[in-house]
Each structure stands twice: as structure tokens, then as C-alpha cells.
Amino acid sequence: MAALLLIYLQFAPKPEPAAVELAKTTKSATAGTDSARTAAAPVAPDSAQLVKQLGSFAAAAQGTAQTTELSNKLLTVTFSSKGGQPQAARLHKYKTFWGKPLDIFDAKSAQMDLRFRTISGQQIKLSELYFRAEPQGSNAVRFVAEVAGGQIEQTYTLAPESYEVGYQLRFNGLNQTLAQEPLTFTFVDNVRQTEQDRKLNRNHTAINRYLVSGDHTVLFEASETPEEIKVEEPMKWAAHKHDFFIAGIIADNEFTSGQLNSTVDLNDSTYIKTLSSTLKIPVTDVQQGKANYRFFFGPNSLDLLKTVAPEFDRNVSLGWGLFRWVNRFVVLPVFHFLQQYIASYGLIIFLLVILIKLVTWPLTYKTYESQAKMKVLKPEIDAIKEKYPDDQMKQQQETMKLNQSMGVNPLSGCVPTLLTMPILFAMFQFFPNAIELRQEAFLWAPDLSTYDEFFKLPFALPFMGSHISLFTVLMTISTLGMTYQTNQNNPSAMQGPMKFYSYLMPLIFFFVLNSFSAGLTWYYLVSNLVTMGQIALTRTFIDDDKVRAKLEANKVKNKDKKPSGFSARLADAMKAAQERDAQAKPGSSKKMSSNNDAADEAEPGTGADDVTNPKKPRKTRRS
Secondary structure, three states: OOHHHHHHHHHHHOHHHHHHHHHHHHHHHHHHHHHHHHOOOOOOOOOHHHHHHHHHHHHOOOOOOOOOEEOOOOOEEEEOEEOOEEEEEEEEEEEEOOEEEEEEEOOOOEEEEEEEEEOOOEEEEEOOOOOOEEEEOOEEEEEEEEEEEEEEEEEEEEOOOOEEEEEEEEEEEOOOEEEOOOOOOOOOOEOOOOOOOOOHHHEEEEEEEEEOOOEEEOOOOOOOEEEEEEEEEOOOEEEEEEOOOEEEEEEEEEOEEEEEEEEEEOOOOEEEEEEHHHHHHHHHHHOOOOEEEEEEEEEOOHHHHHHOOOOOOHHHHOOOOOHHHHHHHHHHHHHHHHHHHOOOHHHHHHHHHHHHHHHHHHHHHHHHHHHHHHHHHHHHHHHHHHHOOOHHHHHHHHHHHHHHHOOOOOHHHHHHHHHHHHHHHHHHHHHOHHHHOOOOEEEEEEEOOOOOOOOOEEEEOOOOOOOOOHHHHHHHHHHHHHHHHHHHHHOOEEEEEEEEHHHHHHHHHHHHHOOOOOOHHHHHHHHHHHHHHHHHHHOOOHHHHHHHHHHHHHHHHHHOOOOOOHHHHHHHHHHHHHHHHHOOOHHHHHHHHHHHHHHHHOOOOOHHHHHOOOOOOOOOOOO
């Protein structure tokens, strides 16, 4: 299949140059038209039309938009006097993968707005009104609009060394104008690509929300179809998660309800996903001075987010259930501890592997010990296969008897490995989502949070992409080496097709993991190498002769011991299956029929006699 695909990609018809140029020209012309529209001076609306549309709010619908900034060492937030809402948010300590300034959103990609209804029925949007900006010291600004005999007041505060922007919304003197229904806050966010892997960047982008009742839900991240959640109960916060960064709003009180939407346009080369949050604000909060909120524009870091709001750290994708628990309470604390003393994150991952392997050593030792026992028993198992070459069921029965007499449990080698699986899968979630690894270089990889593009392909392959990751290649080679070592130490475990599949799976995982983060494949590479070292070390102090002597002692001790528990039930099941197979063999029906005929002749009182003499006792015919 791979060969056919490569041939197809090599000789597939290419688009005509004229068509390509035409597409480029059309796109450029469209872009030029859009730019001209943007640059064109807005037409001043008619005053009478404004009064009809906005009523007593029309006086604030004319003016000139100006921008105001609040800034600290971490964050700069830009506000527009038209609407008095955040217009852009730029992070100072982070860059895009290509080294450009990182804007969580800007005036072109996103818009925040607030709308409400008046008693007379007009729908008013803050984006239609012009506000007066009044600086409140160096870290706060107030936007005021004089409307309908009262005021709309919005105050923003940015504390030093903080990613949080305080927001107060007040409607002063408008009780007789404002309809007694919730106000609607909207945040439409067209997310730009900031990471190397566009698909992964998109698949990690979603909206999280947290209810006052404590329920937490996230829109399906990897979906390429429209996603929607309607919330009909009070909500505490909503957050637009951009893979490694967040733009969210938290209510000091609550939002009464809301709706969250996510859409994807795969043909859009500018934006990777569109997120939209619609939140209902209680009108009484606005009138009584209780409409207090906080915006969070910052990195998706667990230690930072857990101080922002209840369950706000859920925005960090660490897996579900047990895997999240392992990442949060085991992996991350160890990672952060090592981070205090070691600058290289590749070295931190190496030491993390060593620590995990040392902790799980007792479990893995049981696996190696079980493999040694199976290796010692291989001659007896081979003899059973030679004795019953065509009877798989008999082979299994005799092998089970041998294991029971020798005190060997084949599952004892699997269970310890299964117990270490949660750590393995936890790492699968940790590395692609850990902002600690973002843009951290190691060896030839410029960024451990994404794949290392060691070799660029002239075409793209399914799953694999258009590149080859050297860490993934080395991981695959080490996995094949570890598989060979395991099969050599435990030759009876993998034979026939299973042995072939044991070598095939690492090759499949090469295609699957080629586009995963370099930190993950580096972790698996080190883990494989350490495991191979553990196996070699274990073989030096596990003596086959001593293992054989111990098994022979078990054989004497278990001579008269009958199987019990699971072993007994398994043996009974295999015996029953063997009997059914024997009955299903050709000729068994004929023998059964002959035996039945003989029984009919030998046993009176059956067949026609039963009809002519109903009082005669009926005997049961046995087959």
C-alpha cells in the first residue's frame, strides 16, 4: 500500500500553472478589495436613523475610535474606545513557533461585545457606542458613555506580574431604561496558528466551561465538525483554550446561562478554528454594582491556572481519570522539582525516566523472573507440542498442567507490566500538552513540544505527514531491539504469527508517532534503552539452574495438589470445549445414531410400545 501511494504521488497530475496563477491572482485581488474596504473612511450614519435605531442611546453612537493600553512585564491589553472592550492581547514572554510576537487575539481575529434591550424594544450593542477613556493611574482605565440620562461605565485593572485583567460593568441611572432581562456578552475568536503542527494546534483548541454546581465540560477538541453546548444553569467561567494559551472570562458572581460553539473551515489558511462564547449576565448585577469579572489572557500552565478560579486548571489536558491523576500528582511534581536544578529539559526527561524505572523496578523484576521460568520450561513445552502436533486444545491442557505442577503462573509476567501502563499512557498526554516543553531545544530538536523535522519529504503521507522525525526513528529501532531481546529471553512466549506481529507493531507506531512531540519520542527512546539495560542486568543474577531447581521443588510439593479457583474453572472449560470438538468430528453422529439404535433394542418400553401401552413406565434413552 505504501509503495502504491508513493507511485501515485510521484506521477499524479499536477495542476496547470495557468490555473495556479489565476487562483493566486484572484486571491490577491480579493485581499486587495478587502484592504480597500478596511481603509475606506466609514460613512457617517444619519442622525435620524440613529435615533430610530438606538433611541436615547443615539447620542453616544458618533465619535472617533481611539485605542488605550494596559501593560505590565507579562501582558499588554489594547482597548478600543468604540465599545470599550478588549481589542487585542499580547504576551511578552512567548513567541510563535516562527519567532513572531504572540497575540492571543487581535482586532482582526476576534471581537468582544455586550448587548442588551431597552424597555422601548431597541437592541443596543456596546460596539455601536463610543466611550470616553479615563486613565485611573498606571494600571487601570475607565470607559464612560453618557447615555439616556445615565452612564455606562466599564473599568479595567491590570495588576503587576499578572495575566488577569479585572473588569467592572456598571449601568448608572438606567433602571427606568433597561429591560429587566439578562444582558448578553459575546466573544467570537478566530484562532490563528501559533505552533508548527497546524493539525495538532487545531485539535488542541477548544472551549472549556465550569458550572456553579461544579460540573466541568469541554467541547470535543479534535472535532472537525461544528460543536455546540447549551448551558441552561449558572456558569462560573468559560475559557477559549488555544493549545498552549487561554483567553477566558471568570465571573465573581455567575453567568445565568450560555452557549458555546466551535467550527472548523479546513479550507481557511488564516484561521485554524473559530470559537464563540455567548454568556448571559444578570441585569440586577449590572444595576446593583455586582457585575465584577476577570479576564485571563495567559499561558496554559497548571501551577498558574489552579490559582485563577475553581477547576480552571482543567484547561490543561492531562488525560482523564487515572492518567490525569498520575500526571498531576506524580509526573508534574517530579518534573518541576528537577526543573529547579537542571536547565536542559531533555536531560530532565532522561532523569524522569530513570526515576520512574527505579520506582517500578520491583514490578518489572517480576516480569523478568516470569520470563526466566518460561525459558527453563521450554524443553517440556516443546515436547508437548511434538506429542500432540495437531491438537491445539490438548497442547494447551498439557501446558497448563505443566505450569500448575511447576508452580508457574504465566499471568505473573503480564500483570506487573499492566500496572506500569498508566504511567506510559499518562506520558502520552503529558508531553504534547506541557507548556514547560514549548520552544525548549534539545540536541537537534528546536522544540520538544512538537515533532523534530530531521528530514523534509517532498510529499505528505497519511499519519506520517511530510517529514521524518529522527527521535521517532531511533525510538523505533530501540523498540525493535527490545522486542528481539525479549523474544530471545522468552522464546516460548512469541512464536509463529505472534512473533511476526511483535516486530510489526513498532513499525506501525513509527507512522503513528512520527508527528508527536519530540519530548514524547525521546522519553520512549530512553525508556526502551533503560529497559534493555534492566533485562541484561537481570539476566546476570538470575541463574537458570537455580530456577530449574526451584521449579522441580515446586513439582514435588504440588504433586497431589488439585487445581482450584480460576485454574480449575479454566481447565473445566477447556475440557468441555475438547468434548464438544470431539463430538463435532466427522463420524461422531453416525456412532451416536448406532448407539441410540442399540439402546432402543436393549431397552423395552420405548418407541411404539409407549403409544400402545401408555401405563407402562417410560425410560429415558441415553446417547
